[in-house]
Amino acid sequence: xxxxxxxxxxxxxxxxxxxxxxxxxxxxxxxxxxxxxxxxxxxxxxxxxxxxxxxxxxxxxxxxxxxxxxxxxxxxxxxxxxxxxxxxxxxxxxxxxxxxxxxxxxxxxxxxxxxxxxxxxxxxxxxxxxxxxxxxxxxxxxxxxxxxxxxxxxxxxxxxxxxxxxxxxxxxxxxxxxxxxxxxxxxxxxxxxxxxxxxxxxxxxxxxxxxxxxxxxxxxxxxxxxxxxxxxxxxxxxxxxxxxxxxxxxxxxxxxxxxxxxxxxxxxxxxxxxxxxxxxxxxxxxxxxxxxxxxxxxxxxxxxxxxxxxxxxxxxxxxxxxxxxxxxxxxxxxxxxxxxxxxxxxxxxxxxxxxxxxxxxxxxxxxxxxxxxxxxxxxxxxxxxxxxxxxxxxxxxxxxxxxxxxxxxxxxxxxxxxxxxxxxxxxxxxxxxxxxxxxxxxxxxxxxxxxxxxxxxxxxxxxxxxxxxxxxxxxxxxxxxxxxxxxxxxxxxxxxxxxxxxxxxxxxxxxxxxxxxxxxxxxxxxxxxxxxxxxxxxxxxxxxxxxxxxxxxxxxxxxxxxxxxxxxxxxxxxxxxxxxxxxxxxxxxxxxxxxxxxxxxxxxxxxxxxxxxxxxxxxxxxxxxxxxxxxxxxxxxxxxxxxxxxxxxxxxxxxxxxxxxxxxxxxxxxxxxxxxxxxxxxxxxxxxxxxxxxxxxxxxxxxxxxxxxxxxxxxxxxxxxxxxxxxxxxxxxxxxxxxxxxxxxxxxxxxxxxxxxxxxxxxxxxxxxxxxxxxxxxxxxxxxxxxxxxxxxxxxxxxxxxxxxxxxxxxxxxxxxxxxxxxxxxxxxxxxxxxxxxxxxxxxxxxxxxxxxxxxxxxxxxxxxxxxxxxxxxxxxxxxxxxxxxxxxxxxxxxxxxxxxxxxxxxxxxxxxxxxxxx
Numbered sequence: 001x002x003x004x005x006x007x008x009x010x011x012x013x014x015x016x017x018x019x020x021x022x023x024x025x026x027x028x029x030x031x032x033x034x035x036x037x038x039x040x041x042x043x044x045x046x047x048x049x050x051x052x053x054x055x056x057x058x059x060x061x062x063x064x065x066x067x068x069x070x071x072x073x074x075x076x077x078x079x080x081x082x083x084x085x086x087x088x089x090x091x092x093x094x095x096x097x098x099x100x101x102x103x104x105x106x107x108x109x110x111x112x113x114x115x116x117x118x119x120x121x122x123x124x125x126x127x128x129x130x131x132x133x134x135x136x137x138x139x140x141x142x143x144x145x146x147x148x149x150x151x152x153x154x155x156x157x158x159x160x161x162x163x164x165x166x167x168x169x170x171x172x173x174x175x176x177x178x179x180x181x182x183x184x185x186x187x188x189x190x191x192x193x194x195x196x197x198x199x200x201x202x203x204x205x206x207x208x209x210x211x212x213x214x215x216x217x218x219x220x221x222x223x224x225x226x227x228x229x230x231x232x233x234x235x236x237x238x239x240x241x242x243x244x245x246x247x248x249x250x251x252x253x254x255x256x257x258x259x260x261x262x263x264x265x266x267x268x269x270x271x272x273x274x275x276x277x278x279x280x281x282x283x284x285x286x287x288x289x290x291x292x293x294x295x296x297x298x299x300x301x302x303x304x305x306x307x308x309x310x311x312x313x314x315x316x317x318x319x320x321x322x323x324x325x326x327x328x329x330x331x332x333x334x335x336x337x338x339x340x341x342x343x344x345x346x347x348x349x350x351x352x353x354x355x356x357x358x359x360x361x362x363x364x365x366x367x368x369x370x371x372x373x374x375x376x377x378x379x380x381x382x383x384x385x386x387x388x389x390x391x392x393x394x395x396x397x398x399x400x401x402x403x404x405x406x407x408x409x410x411x412x413x414x415x416x417x418x419x420x421x422x423x424x425x426x427x428x429x430x431x432x433x434x435x436x437x438x439x440x441x442x443x444x445x446x447x448x449x450x451x452x453x454x455x456x457x458x459x460x461x462x463x464x465x466x467x468x469x470x471x472x473x474x475x476x477x478x479x480x481x482x483x484x485x486x487x488x489x490x491x492x493x494x495x496x497x498x499x500x501x502x503x504x505x506x507x508x509x510x511x512x513x514x515x516x517x518x519x520x521x522x523x524x525x526x527x528x529x530x531x532x533x534x535x536x537x538x539x540x541x542x543x544x545x546x547x548x549x550x551x552x553x554x555x556x557x558x559x560x561x562x563x564x565x566x567x568x569x570x571x572x573x574x575x576x577x578x579x580x581x582x583x584x585x586x587x588x589x590x591x592x593x594x595x596x597x598x599x600x601x602x603x604x605x606x607x608x609x610x611x612x613x614x615x616x617x618x619x620x621x622x623x624x625x626x627x628x629x630x631x632x633x634x635x636x637x638x639x640x641x642x643x644x645x646x647x648x649x650x651x652x653x654x655x656x657x658x659x660x661x662x663x664x665x666x667x668x669x670x671x672x673x674x675x676x677x678x679x680x681x682x683x684x685x686x687x688x689x690x691x692x693x694x695x696x697x698x699x700x701x702x703x704x705x706x707x708x709x710x711x712x713x714x715x716x717x718x719x720x721x722x723x724x725x726x727x728x729x730x731x732x733x734x735x736x737x738x739x740x741x742x743x744x745x746x747x748x749x750x751x752x753x754x755x756x757x758x759x760x761x762x763x764x765x766x767x768x769x770x771x772x773x774x775x776x777x778x779x780x781x782x783x784x785x786x787x788x789x790x791x792x793x794x795x796x797x798x799x800x801x802x803x804x805x806x807x808x809x810x811x812x813x814x815x816x817x818x819x820x821x822x823x824x825x826x827x828x829x830x831x832x833x834x835x836x837x838x839x840x841x842x843x844x845x846x847x848x849x850x851x852x853x854x855x856x857x858x859x860x861x862x863x864x865x866x867x868x869x870x871x872x873x874x875x876x877x878x879x880x881x882x883x884x885x886x887x888x889x890x891x892x893x894x895x896x897x898x899x900x901x902x903x904x905x906x907x908x909x910x911x912x913x914x915x916x917x918x919x
Contacts (some may be wrong), residue, residue: 030115031076037122038072041065044129045426064125066526070552072118078574079111164211165341165370166334167204170327171211177323178212178277178304179221193298194322196307196315201514202371202413203327205308206281212306213279219911222304223274224248229441231513232284236260236291240267243278243295250857250881250916267295275302282441282513283309286317293318329368336360338370342377342485351386358389365396365416371514372416378485379423395419417518420486430458430528431477432486435511436519437531437555443490443508448601450474451622451645455577455598456553469666469688470644478506486515529553580605582628592616603647604628615639625649626670633657648672650693650723659684669720691721691756721756721780722748738764749778749799756780762787766795780804783811790814797823797847808833815839815861819868821846834858843868850874857881860918864890870905877911884918 045065177192197205212218213227226246228239240263244255247270258266270276278296283289297303307315315324330338339359359380366372383389396419424432431453438444453459454470463473482489489506511519523529529552577599580587584606591600592613600617601624602610608630615636622645625633630649637646638658645667648657659665659680671681671692681690724744726737741759746767748757755777763786778799783792787810796805797819803826812835821844824830828850832838838859843866851872856862858881869875880888890902892914899907906912 034115075114165338166330174212175215192323194305194319196324198312199326202369204370209308216910222277224276227279229281230283231441234288264295271303272297277304279306281308283314289318335363335373338373339377343380369413372413374485375420379420433523433528436523446506531555589613602627689720693723723758726761738762753777758782760784782806784808786811791817801826804829806831818842819847820844824848828852831855841866845871853877855879875909878909879913882916888914888917
């Protein structure tokens, strides 16, 4: 970790020398010498880091090197900030100018003295390294090879799979107990309303619960299912909202507005009248249950609760007469089998018998805990041969003999986890430690995480390989953490389907509780980051100071009241990251004094206008202006020359914005002419991702050409999405406008780099193309209010890579549609919504061979599900929402029996959900 800190400090200082030379005048030579000293000590740290376990003295030296790097970085940045601040104020008058010059001279002298002191300390430390025999290891210039990069990309596909060993019988037993007393089970001698899985951390409780939750029998038995993480920092409103959002997602807006009493009442009614399964994962205390138990009716045996907890007393408190299961530890042979599956996967070539002996010896240290085995296998998965496995084995023995200062209540598990951290390459350690800023059981969005890593300097430009962007580097680093089983990654789903087209393997990630404990502990131990929940915890005083002077990063999670009370941002001069999300404070002009800010998010907040002082933030890399309400944005964005990621408002006119000159911009979301000029887009040489929204009411004759320019700017630009919409009533839309819409949609269907298209306005007709001219890049399509009567499937099924299709409100006015054999070859997600005229839908055998999720909602005249669904063997989930009773009875008969007359068409689908049936 110390090497990462020193490397980061050296690069930061180097960037300051390049980009802020005018603010380092007078000390630039000394700063350059300091940078060279840091690079010199970095060359020793590679060897020292590998030997720090041999003697405590080496560990102390490494800690000293880390602290010196932090001190150097802080000294130079503070000097640059002081000079920049004084020159930025435009001091007038001879007296004031003299004072400014004197102050600058004093700052220069103080900085020079500080640099000299640091150089002496670094020199003494380097001598200590050499005296102890620690060698300088020169840094490889090529970094990771592109071939290893590609190998990591290929390995990502297995990350989301669960290798499940030894507890298959537990799954079937738990399913049996959950279904007892239901209409699907005749063993009603012992009904369990609550089933729990209890045991120590790392035992695999959540994994076991997920297997039960996704079991086909469970999915078919219950009318609704919900999963909610409770954790230690639970909130009553949050728990109830998340359960309701799973059971009645169509009422999302109302759910988010209901108060506690209404949430309890609504959930009670649903659970009283339906057979539902609610999973309460990671329950730590009885208090959480006592706050929500009024929402769970006692009398309905069809409503079941599955609980996971480290504390069996919590489960007994919920229901003393429930079925409470404690999973056993894995046997040595099961532990080896799990490690073999996770660590090898056919990649090892050599003496497999010796390898097996080593593996069996190592897994004994895991004590049968699945998490320990999985994390160890993640470490071994990065090792190429028998010698490297033997090295890990020696490290385990040394680690267990020596013990360590981690939490000891759960024995060897924490030692194995610490070993996995120590084995990380130095570049990955800060990435892992930064995750400690997130709260327990958080789903961490990857795009934002990558941008934060970049803003904090954790991702370096020198780590780029070939044409990689900084976001690509961050994705690669997360992939390595996931491959090592230290972080859990989630692949893109229907909503994120376009992420895969820009090289994103993960939509979000999360930490297991024990991995988060490790991250928190190591972050504190390394003085890397301290995360606190509230501004007024005593950590910061009223002047914005803190008593943790040795902590390099402080992550403060503000409440709404905190932001309103402490919105004087000029107290935080060195701030790099600021997120004011979902709030409604007035943004003061002092925001412009935060000249070191790299990341600023105002998402979902409410502002009347933004101050023009935003233009001072010339180091900003990410700016998120997707606010809830805003009247005006000042035309100052063009001044932010370091900007890489810009998110504008999706559909509000906020004045003319100039974007020309933002040469480093890679992501531009919600571009909206005429707010921004399409001519500016053509100047953005590094643009990778573009999304645009066009309002038809402001159409001009150049519209089609303008859109074509957006979509075909260059080969490397991915036009992530284009939204074409109109506020006019459909009856007022003229034939010429409808014809233009058809022309533009035709251009979209033949575009070479458009990935997502949303059309929400009438059009004259569907464009007709031969398959070879259809857009190969289009992945997601949403159509609404088209008002066409011709069958759209004949055109849409030719889109060669379409993954997600959503036809909704008046997009199709005809009565019959047909999906032909070999059509929709890559379609994964299909949704029909509010197609009020649709009566028949025919599906030929061989159509939609990769369909995974099908949703039919509010199609009240549809007579039956198509017979061809029986041939779509890839279907995993089928949802019917607000469909007539006559229709749903053909799937699930009204008498409670499992099978209606059409059930055989869909019997192979694991999950069938029927909600809000229309009588």
